[in-house]
Structure formats: C-alpha cells, structure tokens
Amino acid sequence: xxxxxxSDLHLGYRGGAGGHGRAEDVVRVFEAAFARIxxxxxxxxxxxxxxxxxxxxxxxxxxxxxxxxxxxxxxVPEVTVAVAAGARDTPLDPAHEGPVAVIxxxxxxxxxxxxxxxxxxxxGEGTVTLVPHLVARRGRALKVKPDRGARWNVLVVHGAVRRxxxxxxxxxGSAGARGRAAAGGQAAGVGPAATGGGSGTVSxxxxxxxxxxxxxxxxxxxxxxxxxxxxxxxxxxPWEEAAVDKGFLTARLDTGAVRFQPVEARAAVSLAAVDxxxxxxxxxxxxxxxxxxxxxxxIDGKLLRVPVRGLSPEDxxxxxxxxxxxxxxxxxxxxVDALPAKAR
Amino acid sequence: xxxxxxxxxxxxxxxxxxxxxxxxxxxxxxxAAWGGYVAAIRAAFAARxxxxxxxxxxxxxxxxxxxxxxxxxxxxxxxLAKHALRREEYAAVWLGTGPPRVWVxxxxxxxxGPAATRRVREGAARGxxxxGRTxxxxxxxxxxxxxxxREARADVERLTRSCEGVGGVGGRLAELxxxxxxVQGDADAAAMAWVRERQDAxxxxxxxxxxxxxxxxxxxxxxxxxxxxxxxxxxRPLGERMGAVRRxxxxxxxxxxxxxxxxxxxxxxxxxxxxxxKALEMRALALHAExxxxxxxxxxxxxxxxxxxxxxxxxxxLLAVEASRSxxxxxxGGSAATGDIEAVGDGRPATEHGVARGHxxxxxxxxxxxxxxxxxxxxxxxLYADWVAGKREGRDxxxxxxxxxxxxxxxxAAEAGVRLGSIIFPAGLERLSPDxxxxxxxxxxxxxxxxPLVLAKATPEVxxxxxxxxxxxxxxxxxxxxxxxxRQRLGLATIWLQGD
Numbered sequence: 001x002x003x004x005x006x007s008d009l010h011l012g013y014r015g016g017a018g019g020h021g022r023a024e025d026v027v028r029v030f031e032a033a034f035a036r037i038x039x040x041x042x043x044x045x046x047x048x049x050x051x052x053x054x055x056x057x058x059x060x061x062x063x064x065x066x067x068x069x070x071x072x073x074x075x076v077p078e079v080t081v082a083v084a085a086g087a088r089d090t091p092l093d094p095a096h097e098g099p100v101a102v103i104x105x106x107x108x109x110x111x112x113x114x115x116x117x118x119x120x121x122x123x124g125e126g127t128v129t130l131v132p133h134l135v136a137r138r139g140r141a142l143k144v145k146p147d148r149g150a151r152w153n154v155l156v157v158h159g160a161v162r163r164x165x166x167x168x169x170x171x172x173g174s175a176g177a178r179g180r181a182a183a184g185g186q187a188a189g190v191g192p193a194a195t196g197g198g199s200g201t202v203s204x205x206x207x208x209x210x211x212x213x214x215x216x217x218x219x220x221x222x223x224x225x226x227x228x229x230x231x232x233x234x235x236x237x238p239w240e241e242a243a244v245d246k247g248f249l250t251a252r253l254d255t256g257a258v259r260f261q262p263v264e265a266r267a268a269v270s271l272a273a274v275d276x277x278x279x280x281x282x283x284x285x286x287x288x289x290x291x292x293x294x295x296x297x298x299i300d301g302k303l304l305r306v307p308v309r310g311l312s313p314e315d316x317x318x319x320x321x322x323x324x325x326x327x328x329x330x331x332x333x334x335x336v337d338a339l340p341a342k343a344r
Numbered sequence: 345x346x347x348x349x350x351x352x353x354x355x356x357x358x359x360x361x362x363x364x365x366x367x368x369x370x371x372x373x374x375x376a377a378w379g380g381y382v383a384a385i386r387a388a389f390a391a392r393x394x395x396x397x398x399x400x401x402x403x404x405x406x407x408x409x410x411x412x413x414x415x416x417x418x419x420x421x422x423x424l425a426k427h428a429l430r431r432e433e434y435a436a437v438w439l440g441t442g443p444p445r446v447w448v449x450x451x452x453x454x455x456x457g458p459a460a461t462r463r464v465r466e467g468a469a470r471g472x473x474x475x476g477r478t479x480x481x482x483x484x485x486x487x488x489x490x491x492x493x494r495e496a497r498a499d500v501e502r503l504t505r506s507c508e509g510v511g512g513v514g515g516r517l518a519e520l521x522x523x524x525x526x527v528q529g530d531a532d533a534a535a536m537a538w539v540r541e542r543q544d545a546x547x548x549x550x551x552x553x554x555x556x557x558x559x560x561x562x563x564x565x566x567x568x569x570x571x572x573x574x575x576x577x578x579x580r581p582l583g584e585r586m587g588a589v590r591r592x593x594x595x596x597x598x599x600x601x602x603x604x605x606x607x608x609x610x611x612x613x614x615x616x617x618x619x620x621x622k623a624l625e626m627r628a629l630a631l632h633a634e635x636x637x638x639x640x641x642x643x644x645x646x647x648x649x650x651x652x653x654x655x656x657x658x659x660x661x662l663l664a665v666e667a668s669r670s671x672x673x674x675x676x677g678g679s680a681a682t683g684d685i686e687a688v689g690d691g692r693p694a695t696e697h698g699v700a701r702g703h704x705x706x707x708x709x710x711x712x713x714x715x716x717x718x719x720x721x722x723x724x725x726x727l728y729a730d731w732v733a734g735k736r737e738g739r740d741x742x743x744x745x746x747x748x749x750x751x752x753x754x755x756x757a758a759e760a761g762v763r764l765g766s767i768i769f770p771a772g773l774e775r776l777s778p779d780x781x782x783x784x785x786x787x788x789x790x791x792x793x794x795x796p797l798v799l800a801k802a803t804p805e806v807x808x809x810x811x812x813x814x815x816x817x818x819x820x821x822x823x824x825x826x827x828x829x830x831r832q833r834l835g836l837a838t839i840w841l842q843g844d
Contacts, residue, residue: 014778014809054809087811087836092371092804092819136837159837204843214812214836222841236782306718313709313724320722336718338710341664 007048007213008230012061038075048213049086049158126152142200242268277310310341346765352380366815377820388412428458451704496659503652524631531624552604711748743775766797
C-alpha cells in the first residue's frame with residue numbers, strides 16, 4: 001500500500017511579479033503532481049494543508065483542484081484524496097469552513113476543516129486521520145490515536161513539528177514561538193508566529209506514516225514522519241529554496257520506504273552581489289550584464305535575484321531604467337537588493 | 345515602554361495587552377473602532393502630563409503608568425534625555441505619528457548619537473553655525489564626518505574597555521556561585537547536624553527524667569513498705585534482701601541523675617548555634633551579597649555590550665560614508681565630493697545634518713528596494729522627495745515608503761538602545777500591493793523579534809492571507825449595543841512528536 005503525500009500547494013497564489021505567471025506556476029506543478037500520481041496508480045493521496053494560498057480564493061483555484069481531482073479519479077477510480085485544512089485555508093471567522101470544505105464535497109475527496117476526521121481507504125483496510133490547523137492549534141486539547149481496527153494508519157497534520165525528548169509531554173509554554181526556528185522552511189516562507197499557535201503532543205506509536213505540512217522544504221522528522229515541502233518556490237524569498245528540488249513524497253506503508261517524486265518548479269537564480277563602489281551606473285551595468293550572461297541556461301523565465309552593492313539611490317534608479325527594466329521583462333520574478341558599500 | 349492596556353476615549357472595551365507578544369493584528373470592519381484607540385493614545389501623549397481619568401497604560405523601566413500622566417512623563421523624560429530625542433520624535437518611533445520631517449529628524453538624531461545631537465542643538469540654540477555651516481564645501485563636510493567618526497571610535501574604545509571585564513566578572517561569578525553552593529551545602533549540613541543533636545539531647549534528657557522519676561518512686565515505695573516491700577521481678581516480699589535491693593536501686597538512681605545532669609548541660613550547650621555553623625552562615629550570606637553585586641555588575645557590563653554594538657555600527661556607517669566619499673572624490677577628481685549631501689534630494693541646502701540625512705535616506709532606500717523587491721528602485725528619488733515635502737497621493741508606493749522609513753526608524757532606535765517595549769503601525773498594510781505585502785509581513789515578523797510587541801492595523805484579508813506571520817488577533821465586532829473586541833490566537837500549531 002502506497003500513499004502520496006503533498007502539502008502547501010498554495011493554489012490561488014497572489015505573490016510575486018504582480019501575480020502574473022506565478023499563480024499559473026502553482027497550478028501547473030499541482031497538475032503535474034496529480035498526473036504523476038495517476039501514472040503511479042497510488043490509491044491514497046494526502047494533502048497536509050495550505051491547499052489554497054488564502055481562504056478567500058475565487059473560483060479558478062477551486063476549479064483547478066476540481067479538474068485535477070476528476071482527472072485523477074478517471075485514471076485511478078478507487079483513489080481517495082484526503083485533505084486537512086492548513087492555516088492558509090482557514091478563515092479567521094470560525095463560523096466559516098473555507099474553501100477546503102468546498103473541495104471536500106467533490107467525489108473521492110475527503111476533507112477536514114474544523115474537526116479531526118477519520119477516513120477509511122483501501123476498502124476499509126486502512127484509516128487516514130486528518131488533523132486540520134484549527135484543531136492542531138488547540139494545543140493540549142489535541143488528542144489523536146491510531147485506529148486499532150485498521151491495518152494501516154496514516155496521520156495528516158498541519159503544523160510546526162518538533163521532536164519531544166523522552167516520554168514527557170511538551171514543555172510548558174512551548175507554543176509556536178519556540179517552534180519558529182524548528183519549523184525551518186516556513187509557511188509561505190515567512191515562518192510561523194512567535195507565540196500564537198497552541199502546542200500539542202502526538203505519539204508516533206501505531207502510525208504507519210505521518211504526513212506533515214506547513215514547511216516549504218521537504219524534511220524527515222522521524223522514521224515515518226515527513227514534511228513533503230511545497231510543490232513550487234513561493235513566498236517572499238523563493239531564492240532560499242533555489243538549491244532544493246521541489247515535488248512530493250510517496251511512502252510504502254508496509255516497509256516505510258519513502259521516495260521523492262520531483263516536479264519541474266520554476267528555477268531560481270541568486271547572483272553574487274554586483275559591487276559598484278568604484279564606479280557609477282555604467283560600471284554596475286557592465287558588471288551586471290556580465291553576470292547575467294554567465295547564468296547557465298540564461299535568465300529567461302527564471303526567478304532572479306540581483307544584489308547590488310554601493311550604488312546611490314540615484315545610480316540605482318538609473319540602472320533600473322537602463323538595464324533592470326529590460327531584465328524584469330525577461331524573468332518570471334526579479335528581486336533587487338540595495339546593499340551598502342563595504343567599509344575599507 | 346510596553347503597552348499593557350489600550351483604551352479608547354469612547355466607552356469601548358479596553359484591550360488587555362499584558363501577555364501579548366510578537367506581531368499582533370487589529371482587525372476592524374470599520375476604521376472608527378481602531379481609530380478611537382489610536383486617537384486616544386495620541387491625545388494622551390500630547391497631554392504632556394495633564395491627562396486625567398483612565399487611559400492606555402504602559403510598563404516602563406521603573407513602573408506602570410497611564411499615558412499622559414505625570415508618572416508617564418517622568419519615565420518618558422528620562423528616555424528622551426538619555427537619547428536626545430524630542431517628544432514628537434519619540435512619538436514618531438513609538439506611534440508612527442508626525443510629519444516626515446520629524447521622522448527624518450528622529451532618524452538623523454539616532455544615527456548621530458545623543459552627544460552629537462545635543463551639541464548641534466545647543467549650537468543652534470546659541471545661534472552658532474553648525475559644523476557644516478561654517479564653510480560650504482567638501483573639506484568641511486569631510487572634516488565633520490571625520491569628527492563624528494572619531495567620536496564614535498572613542499565611544500567604541502570606551503565601551504570596549506567597559507565590556508572587557510565581562511569574561512572576568514562572569515568567571516568570578518561562576519567561581520563565587522560554586523563556592524557559595526559548597527558553603528551553603530556545608531551550612532545546611534551543619535544546621536541539620538546541630539538540630540539533630542539538640543533533638544537527641546532533648547530526647548535523652550526526657551528519657552533520663554522519666555527513668556529518674558520511676559527509680560525515685562520505687563525507692564520511695566521500698567522505704568515506705570520496709571521488709572514487706574514486694575520484689576519487682578517475682579512479687580515476693582524482699583525480707584532481708586531489702587537493704588541490698590535498696591542500695592542497688594539507690595546507686596542506679598544516682599547514676600541516672602548524673603547522666604541526666606550531663607544531658608541537661610548538653611541540651612543547654614546546644615541551645616546556642618555552634619560557632620562553625622554561625623561562621624558558615626555568615627560566609628554564605630557574604631557570598632550571596634557578593635554574587636548579587638557581581639550580577640548587577642555583569643548586567644551593567646552587558647548593557648554596555650549593547651551600547652558597544654550600536655556604537656560599532658555607527659562607526660561602521662561613518663567609515664562607510666568616509667570610504668564612499670573618498671571613492672567618489674577619487675573617481676570624479678574630487679569635484680563631486682559633496683555628492684552625499686546633494687543626494688539628500690529634498691531640495692534643502694546642505695546642513696550640518698547633511699551626511700546623517702543622506703545616510704538615513706540611503707537606509708530607507710535600501711529598505712524600500714527590499715520591500716518592493718526592486719520594483720520601486722527607479723522611482724525612489726522622486727518618491728522620497730515628495731514624501732519629505734509632505735506631498736501625499738495615497739498610492740501603494742507611498743505606503744511602502746512609509747513602512748520602509750518606519751521600520752528603519754524603529755531599528756535605529758533599537759540599535760541605539762532605546763527600549764521600545766511596543767510599537768504601533770496605525771495603518772498602511774492594507775494599502776500595500778499583493779506583491780509587497782508578504783515581504784512587508786516578513787519584515788514585521790523580524791521586527792517583532794527586536795521589539796516585544798508590534799501592533800499593526802490590518803484587514804481580515806491581510807491576516808487571513810498570512811496567519812502564520814501573526815501571533816495574536818484582536819477583532820472589533822459590531823454588536824447591537826456597540827462593539828466588542830475578540831481575541832484570537834494565530835500562528836501555526838506546534839506538534840511535539842513522541843516516540844521513534
């Protein structure tokens with residue numbers, strides 16, 4: 001029995017380059033991931049939160065999910081797609097369930113938004129337990145245990161996971177604040193909050209696989225507990241993930257073997273700082289042009305970061321007019337950083 | 345000063361912020377509710393000690409005080425004097441109020457440091473020309489920058505000397521703590537032994553008294569009954585053995601009395617604390633007092649470390665300015681050596697603040713470029729000039745610029761050692777474009793690591809679009825009887841995994 005584990009799809013993404021292109025990027029990689037899952041014939045797909053970029057998404061992202069789920073079901077009729085709502089999927093008003101409840105109504109899609117849900121799969125042989133963000137945030141009140149009657153038990157959680165030392169409960173006051181550093185990759189690249197979320201404890205005993213969501217880089221937390229990471233490089237600093245392959249995980253529940261399934265995400269290039277201290281705009285433009293020409297495969301369609309050192313605001317404005325404006329038209333997203341001159 | 349309670353002038357619920365930390369969002373369907381709180385705290389701040397009745401409460405270094413009261417003014421006065429900040433400049437940092445020229449003034453003052461700011465102000469008050477006014481030209485400016493750099497270097501050297509002993513004090517503290525632990529342990533053990541011995545003496549004395557009483561009774565019995573007295577073992581009359589038994593009992597009684605007297609003396613001796621125990625306790629007390637003094641000394645030196653860090657940064661900036669000036673002078677044959685001053689770009693002539701103003705502008709520029717991902721790099725010169733001149737059109741670029749300036753200001757204040765327990769961003773996030781908003785929130789998250797409480801007005805869309813950035817949410821909800829404030833925790837949950 002194999003489970004496909006995805007998280008942090010961020011459908012309806014609004015950030016980056018005026019929102020043009022990047023919103024399509026997340027849909028493209030999501031469709032590619034579902035197509036790959038159909039090729040593999042995986043019967044259980046779990047998505048550990050942040051399916052949508054925000055809870056106020058309009059119809060297109062929901063339609064994109066609906067289309068991809070329908071296509072997957074056509075090719076793998078017995079597939080179950082189990083979804084736990086993440087922080088980004090959860091409206092501020094607890095009276096509303098948000099967009100995940102909408103996709104939960106689709107055939108073959110099971111969703112948890114405001115309460116823990118248990119969903120049977122593989123003809124009742126296995127149980128997937130979905131813990132949405134709203135429940136995980138309740139902290140100490142969180143109590144989930146494997147289904148003793150099931151052969152396979154899969155847990156899906158959205159949150160910043162840490163390993164508890166010994167058998168004691170979570171340390172006092174160990175709220176999201178202290179989880180910030182451990183969370184690493186961060187939801188949407190900005191890191192969980194300092195003291196906001198609650199802190200709960202989950203025993204790994206009895207779970208064949210724990211699918212985690214909220215951080216954008218894949219990570220192994222324990223032998224059978226993994227973050228799959230996001231499918232696309234998104235957030236305020238996608239260059240942080242420039243060297244990391246993007247994709248999803250497949251896990252065999254009998255052996256615990258986990259495989260990374262890559263998808264083709266947008267390439268990110270972060271240049272070394274262009275030092276313009278000894279010259280003006282012309283020098284900076286020349287040095288930057290040389291650096292851009294040296295990017296393997298060119299810069300077209302990539303996420304490009306250009307740090308420039310030692311240019312005055314006026315010089316940088318001139319550089320922007322003379323060169324950067326043209327570069328901006330070629331790349332998917334351009335970020336310029338103005339660094340101060342180094343003291344000599 | 346950290347906000348503990350935020351209160352509006354109108355009868356709206358007070359917001360308890362005592363345990364609020366991190367980035368906190370205020371969300372309201374109408375601006376009026378939030379505006380009531382902001383207006384009230386601004387009015388209280390402007391009251392200059394004449395505030396009466398309930399208001400917003402802050403916790404300063406000394407105590408808790410209501411904003412606008414005399415107690416608040418006393419605390420604020422110390423902060424302003426220490427950092428050579430004006431009231432309106434502090435308000436710009438803390439509440440984001442005042443026109444851009446005040447923000448720039450605050451930034452310039454914080455960059456120069458309190459000594460230079462005071463000197464410039466005193467000179468201006470006496471009508472003397474500032475260092476930049478004496479002679480126009482690059483040489484004077486360069487000399488002035490050099491002077492500032494020398495002062496900063498002197499500060500760094502002085503503070504370095506203050507900080508040098510940190511390791512020694514820390515080491516001495518560790519030694520003392522170790523010795524105190526040993527001495528305290530010995531004192532505890534000695535006290536236990538003393539108490540145990542005293543209790544033992546007391547018990548023994550009581551036992552001997554009981555035994556003496558019993559033997560005395562028995563002797564009395566034998567004396568009264570004479571030969572007919574019964575043997576205590578077989579109950580038969582003692583007869584002719586009465587004398588021998590009586591002697592034996594008498595000897596026994598005398599021995600018990602002797603021993604009892606010894607234990608009575610022993611108990612009396614143990615009433616008083618043993619000299620060794622007294623000495624140990626005195627030593628422990630002295631060590632604890634010394635430790636307290638050293639802890640305070642260490643705290644002072646660590647505070648100096650913070651000041652050293654700020655002074656070092658100031659020196660680095662000044663050296664960078666010097667280096668930049670030299671490079672430019674070299675590149676342009678010295679003809680544009682006043683470029684930094686001219687680059688102020690707000691239409692004002694070069695002043696003694698020119699360099700610091702230029703540097704503040706460069707810092708805001710770097711922050712704006714970062715917040716906008718470079719999108720506004722080409723527009724910065726005009727944008728900044730318009731902003732400083734007070735021209736406002738309400739566009740998103742202005743919101744980014746204001747945010748960049750405010751974050752720069754707060755960071756400068758934090759680096760200068762101004763203890764900002766809280767800051768308020770009264771507006772602006774909702775005006776940012778979807779591209780800039782994630783970067784802005786990312787910056788505010790970082791800022792909330794330096795300032796314990798960052799309050800920001802936001803819309804539900806802003807918060808719901810990045811809930812992981814916020815720690816707490818206060819929502820103003822309209823009810824039939826007015827409005828109420830709902831508190832909601834945000835941020836990701838932390839799940840502790842146990843087992844293999």
